Amino acid sequence: MISQKMQxxxxxxxxxxxxxxxxxxxxxxxxxxxxxxxxxxNPNVPAPDKVGQTIExxxxxxxxxxxxxxxxxxxxxxxxxxxASSLNRRFDTSFTADNIMMTVxxxxxxxxxxxxxxxxxxxxxxxxxYFVEYRNYVANYDGVLKEVAPDxxxxxxxxxxxxxxxxxxTRALIINNPNNPSGVIYPEDTITAIADILRKKQEExxxxxxxxxxxxxxxxxxxxxxxxxxxxxxxxTIVGYSFSKTLSLxxxxxGYLVIPSEASDHDRLFQAVTIANRVLGFVNAPSLMQxxxxxxxxxxxxxxxxxxxxxxxxxxxxxxxFSCIKPEGAFYMFIKSPTPDEKEFVSRAKEEHILxxxxxxxxxxxxxxxxxxxxxxxxxxxxxxxxxxxxxxGLIRK
Amino acid sequence: MISQKMQxxxxxxxxxxxxxxxxxxxxxxxxxxxxxxxxxxNPNVPAPDKVGQTIExxxxxxxxxxxxxxxxxxxxxxxxxxxASSLNRRFDTSFTADNIMMTVxxxxxxxxxxxxxxxxxxxxxxxxxYFVEYRNYVANYDGVLKEVAPDxxxxxxxxxxxxxxxxxxTRALIINNPNNPSGVIYPEDTITAIADILRKKQEExxxxxxxxxxxxxxxxxxxxxxxxxxxxxxxxTIVGYSFSKTLSLxxxxxGYLVIPSEASDHDRLFQAVTIANRVLGFVNAPSLMQxxxxxxxxxxxxxxxxxxxxxxxxxxxxxxxFSCIKPEGAFYMFIKSPTPDEKEFVSRAKEEHILxxxxxxxxxxxxxxxxxxxxxxxxxxxxxxxxxxxxxxGLIRK
Numbered sequence: 001m002i003s004q005k006m007q008x009x010x011x012x013x014x015x016x017x018x019x020x021x022x023x024x025x026x027x028x029x030x031x032x033x034x035x036x037x038x039x040x041x042n043p044n045v046p047a048p049d050k051v052g053q054t055i056e057x058x059x060x061x062x063x064x065x066x067x068x069x070x071x072x073x074x075x076x077x078x079x080x081x082x083x084a085s086s087l088n089r090r091f092d093t094s095f096t097a098d099n100i101m102m103t104v105x106x107x108x109x110x111x112x113x114x115x116x117x118x119x120x121x122x123x124x125x126x127x128x129x130y131f132v133e134y135r136n137y138v139a140n141y142d143g144v145l146k147e148v149a150p151d152x153x154x155x156x157x158x159x160x161x162x163x164x165x166x167x168x169x170t171r172a173l174i175i176n177n178p179n180n181p182s183g184v185i186y187p188e189d190t191i192t193a194i195a196d197i198l199r200k201k202q203e204e205x206x207x208x209x210x211x212x213x214x215x216x217x218x219x220x221x222x223x224x225x226x227x228x229x230x231x232x233x234x235x236x237t238i239v240g241y242s243f244s245k246t247l248s249l250x251x252x253x254x255g256y257l258v259i260p261s262e263a264s265d266h267d268r269l270f271q272a273v274t275i276a277n278r279v280l281g282f283v284n285a286p287s288l289m290q291x292x293x294x295x296x297x298x299x300x301x302x303x304x305x306x307x308x309x310x311x312x313x314x315x316x317x318x319x320x321x322f323s324c325i326k327p328e329g330a331f332y333m334f335i336k337s338p339t340p341d342e343k344e345f346v347s348r349a350k351e352e353h354i355l356x357x358x359x360x361x362x363x364x365x366x367x368x369x370x371x372x373x374x375x376x377x378x379x380x381x382x383x384x385x386x387x388x389x390x391x392x393x394g395l396i397r398k
Numbered sequence: 399m400i401s402q403k404m405q406x407x408x409x410x411x412x413x414x415x416x417x418x419x420x421x422x423x424x425x426x427x428x429x430x431x432x433x434x435x436x437x438x439x440n441p442n443v444p445a446p447d448k449v450g451q452t453i454e455x456x457x458x459x460x461x462x463x464x465x466x467x468x469x470x471x472x473x474x475x476x477x478x479x480x481x482a483s484s485l486n487r488r489f490d491t492s493f494t495a496d497n498i499m500m501t502v503x504x505x506x507x508x509x510x511x512x513x514x515x516x517x518x519x520x521x522x523x524x525x526x527x528y529f530v531e532y533r534n535y536v537a538n539y540d541g542v543l544k545e546v547a548p549d550x551x552x553x554x555x556x557x558x559x560x561x562x563x564x565x566x567x568t569r570a571l572i573i574n575n576p577n578n579p580s581g582v583i584y585p586e587d588t589i590t591a592i593a594d595i596l597r598k599k600q601e602e603x604x605x606x607x608x609x610x611x612x613x614x615x616x617x618x619x620x621x622x623x624x625x626x627x628x629x630x631x632x633x634x635t636i637v638g639y640s641f642s643k644t645l646s647l648x649x650x651x652x653g654y655l656v657i658p659s660e661a662s663d664h665d666r667l668f669q670a671v672t673i674a675n676r677v678l679g680f681v682n683a684p685s686l687m688q689x690x691x692x693x694x695x696x697x698x699x700x701x702x703x704x705x706x707x708x709x710x711x712x713x714x715x716x717x718x719x720f721s722c723i724k725p726e727g728a729f730y731m732f733i734k735s736p737t738p739d740e741k742e743f744v745s746r747a748k749e750e751h752i753l754x755x756x757x758x759x760x761x762x763x764x765x766x767x768x769x770x771x772x773x774x775x776x777x778x779x780x781x782x783x784x785x786x787x788x789x790x791x792g793l794i795r796k
Contacts, residue, residue: 287649
């Protein structure tokens, strides 16, 4: 009855989202403090105080017709100006409002970018492990997502495999930096190498290949590591940003796209993403939240909170014999399954009321994702369960 | 460079939106009070006070992590419950939260509905004149919008033409009640007749044909006329609602879909629209605004304000010799062009700084749309200009 494209999606509904709903069910059954739900990237740190204060000020001082009204589809010009200035100050770029389109979260932005770029049959590359929705976003426009197999030692892009994967049909590469689910950051030399490869391939094939950089975790960095600003390394780039994680506003759906002036046919591309924003039914990013984020560009949620969770879990899991890379950014740990079929590991953890997402959901079986954007108590109280799981897989002796 | 599908859209960018931006430009050049911009359905009545009060209360009393956080893709269950109850009370229906999905405005909701229903090549019918974006929404899923020609005397659906237009490929009919751009309401006997036709055609062809009713103007009714609630007349229905007009929140992108339990394969269809919400990149309707509208279900913007504009313009335009149906709902007047090519009329009006949208944008050439959701002063001050236009077309003597 439903459309063919949706049939497969309904039959294989998002494992992550199912777990989120399962977690809510288990919390009702066993009590919220007895369930350790590490399944969803739903920040548990409240938005900075300035968010609420800004909303109150805007309600007091601004004309409600403007504040809640339509504006150009690309967003309020003053908001786009301020975002451009903030980026310029931080990353030594030279954007103006003409480079910024406000979007309904990063997910909305990526859909606009793909709608603007993809013809049916076009290939979009990404590095496994990757955020599973990329496949659906690309399929919305009849493109084909091709994954470059992961380097499960470092979780850095396998550049040789990448080079071989680029074809005349390649239209874009989606990268996610810092990475969900691995928590690694792609450093400058990796970005430079990717850019070099794509420049050569563009020339070889006479095509235009875009890097779409999905950066909701840009501000969530623990190690002092720099996350290179992609537009400085390659011309045909689109950056997708979201305030979901930085300002703990995931439900509000507020983000932006950056399309640098150096991108091929910039003006027409910018018009295309703006029109895509309209015809896909977003129309515009939520108006009040546009005005809010413009006042909060120097704010961020309490990162020390996530750092403490990371350290607590990482140290304990290593002690119990689990193996995983120490995350440099985002709020995920990608843990090697102690048994080849990671779904077994996920099931065993669930018996201890610990909810994890199988790595197959990120095109990387044999691993599981743990989202540590939860309360500190959840982390600490989950540890005995993790210990039991480790024991049952023989990682440590009882 | 951009995708083929977007090329046509960029080349023929929305006339309405272009005018909106042209209006802003003219306001800068000539002064805001010297430009009479009737081009966009952007409410000029502020949101009811309760909207701002509710936001303040929510900020004071609710956990910010919940208030701005993720929830199930269909929306907060308590919000969906309250909307169901409100509909049940007002329309004698029996919905529950399982019939309501919160959406990013009506435009977002319609896109989710179409993604869930349409296979490539499916036909979607609508009655001209119609909101021009329907064509783009249907094309997003490779469906084909077929318009039923208008009855330019009454602007009620031509039921004989409709009957002939339904084919085995017909997947849905989009209606818009009250109607943009004509301002008419389809009464109960029209809805009953449409439902009868579709039931027969479903049986004849062995297909399922949906009525998608786009109802952002449901609460904007001047005449005491009833707008029939479509789910009571036909099983395969989806209602798209938006708070944009009722609560004057068009920039906030908040609305919902209703999918009645009687719809064929309801559970799977509901799952499909919910997943469509996710994969199209909406993810969920903005969280704070979900909580706000749930508290404001009995509020509406000041309709007397629009009624005064309607009466002022209607009376004057009739006096100047223009011909048009008196709107029963929404905030649009659809005026017959005094010259066959309505673009000439639009150009002449623009010389008087009056911005109108040509009827060709609604598949109804020979007419123009006037959106009277503007200040009363704009209406009154535009009248001398309209009079001059009437004179120049010989409707009245100088």
